[in-house]
Amino acid sequence: MIYTCTIAPSIDYTAYLSEFESGKLNRTTEVYYYPGGKGINVSRVLKRLGIPNKALGFVGGFTGRYIEGYLKNEGVDSDFIETAEVTRINVKIKSATETELNGPGPELTADQLAALTKKVRDMNEYDWFVLAGSLPSTIGPDYFLELATICQTKNIRFVLDTSGPMLNSILTTPVFLVKPNQQELGELFDVDITNLTDVYHYARKLVDSGTEHVVVSMGGDGAMLVTKDTALIANAPNGKVVNTVGAGDSLVSGFIAAYATHGDAAQAFRFGVASGSATAFRSDLCEKEDVETLLDQIEVYPFEEKDVTK
Numbered sequence: 001m002i003y004t005c006t007i008a009p010s011i012d013y014t015a016y017l018s019e020f021e022s023g024k025l026n027r028t029t030e031v032y033y034y035p036g037g038k039g040i041n042v043s044r045v046l047k048r049l050g051i052p053n054k055a056l057g058f059v060g061g062f063t064g065r066y067i068e069g070y071l072k073n074e075g076v077d078s079d080f081i082e083t084a085e086v087t088r089i090n091v092k093i094k095s096a097t098e099t100e101l102n103g104p105g106p107e108l109t110a111d112q113l114a115a116l117t118k119k120v121r122d123m124n125e126y127d128w129f130v131l132a133g134s135l136p137s138t139i140g141p142d143y144f145l146e147l148a149t150i151c152q153t154k155n156i157r158f159v160l161d162t163s164g165p166m167l168n169s170i171l172t173t174p175v176f177l178v179k180p181n182q183q184e185l186g187e188l189f190d191v192d193i194t195n196l197t198d199v200y201h202y203a204r205k206l207v208d209s210g211t212e213h214v215v216v217s218m219g220g221d222g223a224m225l226v227t228k229d230t231a232l233i234a235n236a237p238n239g240k241v242v243n244t245v246g247a248g249d250s251l252v253s254g255f256i257a258a259y260a261t262h263g264d265a266a267q268a269f270r271f272g273v274a275s276g277s278a279t280a281f282r283s284d285l286c287e288k289e290d291v292e293t294l295l296d297q298i299e300v301y302p303f304e305e306k307d308v309t310k
């Protein structure tokens with residue numbers, strides 16, 4: 001079974017307007033209330049790609065109920081731990097540019113955290129555990145290291161899509177897949193990454209320290225996959241960008257869906273990039289048909305440092 005885990009879910013209040021001016025009254029023309037948080041997005045896309053999975057994490061209050069109900073309606077299985085706190089609402093403003101206002105994650109009690117640990121302990125060999133989204137600093141890295149160690153001991157594939165200082169400490173344990181975007185990769189090493197050679201160099205460092213698959217997403221410039229044996233580049237297809245929120249999460253879903261089906265990293269990478277772009281070209285997350293339509297436009301080729309033009 002594939003389990004996703006969102007420590008800090010959200011309702012993504014997504015508002016479209018032709019022009020947005022900060023400090024003024026702006027009127028929106030179209031609004032949506034999507035269940036959000038990176039793990040939840042991964043679960044929703046996996047379901048659309050026909051891959052059974054279960055969304056874990058913490059939800060509470062009226063927003064928590066909304067998220068649970070929405071997922072149930074879509075046929076996405078969930079098993080959230082209840083919090084006393086109301087789950088956050090993240091505001092996504094879509095005008096000429098994309099502006100985001102993300103709320104803080106929940107403060108979790110020792111009992112709530114222990115309940116999640118138990119769920120991970122109860123997982124089986126070859127299950128997947130996808131920890132995605134921000135990890136509140138109030139929890140401390142030891143907790144996540146414990147989850148990672150359980151995965152290692154039980155041979156559970158551990159996938160990480162998070163950022164910030166916690167990522168640094170978790171990456172000291174073996175991880176099956178990590179997907180930083182270019183900026184997050186730079187933050188990990190406290191450098192500014194501006195070219196493909198650097199993307200390769202720092203992704204390779206993660207592989208050398210034990211991560212099996214590193215996918216660095218680069219928005220409209222596509223993505224790079226680095227493993228022990230290979231380094232590949234994929235272009236992103238051209239299309240009209242509508243909403244890039246969840247594009248990175250969709251890349252993770254596409255990668256997992258294809259890898260779980262074929263066990264081939266290059267194929268998974270290509271399907272992942274198609275999934276990311278398919279989401280960028282819609283308001284909500286991608287559907288399977290969108291991904292399949294884009295697949296032919298994704299070229300995957302070996303990264304050669306000598307060929308770098310970027």
Ligand SMILES: Nc1ncnc2c1ncn2[C@@H]1O[C@H](COP(=O)(O)OP(=O)(O)OP(=O)(O)O)[C@@H](O)[C@H]1O
Nearest residue numbers: 181217218219220222236245246247248249276277
């Ligand atoms: N402008 C774009 N045009 C085409 N594809 C895009 C565009 N932006 C994103 N994508 C697709 O989505 C993938 C992930 O995008 P990105 O690097 O923006 O992820 P991210 O920063 O993790 O996003 P998020 O956190 O919003 O999910 C890219 O590798 C690409 O396939």
Ligand SMILES: O=P(O)(O)OC[C@@]1(O)O[C@H](CO)[C@@H](O)[C@@H]1O
Nearest residue numbers: 036037038090102133134245246
């Ligand atoms: O605040 P975090 O946890 O870093 O990110 C949360 C979030 O921005 O990520 C998803 C898109 O990737 C959205 O659904 C959600 O609002």
